[in-house]
Amino acid sequence: MINRRSAGRLFGPPLICVAVALVVCGCSGGGSGSDPVTCTSLSFDRALATPASGDVYLDQAAGTCSTIDIAVLVNNLTGIWSVSFDISYPTGLLSYQSYTLGPLLQKGAPFYAPIVVVKTSGSDVQVTMTRLHPDPPVGATGSESLITLSFARLAAGSASVDFDTGGISDIILDDNGISRPAAFGPGHGGMVVVP
Numbered sequence: 001m002i003n004r005r006s007a008g009r010l011f012g013p014p015l016i017c018v019a020v021a022l023v024v025c026g027c028s029g030g031g032s033g034s035d036p037v038t039c040t041s042l043s044f045d046r047a048l049a050t051p052a053s054g055d056v057y058l059d060q061a062a063g064t065c066s067t068i069d070i071a072v073l074v075n076n077l078t079g080i081w082s083v084s085f086d087i088s089y090p091t092g093l094l095s096y097q098s099y100t101l102g103p104l105l106q107k108g109a110p111f112y113a114p115i116v117v118v119k120t121s122g123s124d125v126q127v128t129m130t131r132l133h134p135d136p137p138v139g140a141t142g143s144e145s146l147i148t149l150s151f152a153r154l155a156a157g158s159a160s161v162d163f164d165t166g167g168i169s170d171i172i173l174d175d176n177g178i179s180r181p182a183a184f185g186p187g188h189g190g191m192v193v194v195p
Helices: 004-025
Strands: 043-046 056-063 067-080 082-088 094-101 115-121 124-130 138-153 157-163 171-173 190-194
Touching (some): 056 138, 056 157, 067 082, 067 190, 094 124, 115 138, 124 138
Antiparallel strands (some): 043 190, 056 067, 082 124, 094 138, 157 190
């Protein structure tokens, strides 16, 4: 037979242990304040579905919650020695940060490192890059990266990022200064989405 005194001895210690455990654990039941914060990465959807030979186009290289890297790619083109172009981007949504030279102009272990000049002008990023003599021109087999441009998030929204044909001349030259059959547009950019 269980009386009050024997019930206290049977159930008392386990109930005390449960009560102490709840107090020590915080009794919140809904997780701690250190739960990871989730975010949505910036993204870029390219406009050019199937690049043709000679197409120069933009595509996403990487994206985080606060940055987007957009690569400038060349598809199946030989005789590449100098390249110039303007890219128009939404300055209200993005801020240009930096560039990373892609492997295309660095092919064949060049004697001299390629020269790259990048500057901003209004809503454009102007890029000029070249190999130097005695290094020969290079060719893109399939789609190969010339350069990757990094942008930081300023505000939410979506807008076009594309080659600006009204700026400096969008052109690829060989080592004799002869224009190569490269196409920079229209529709060789895409849409950036900044959540």
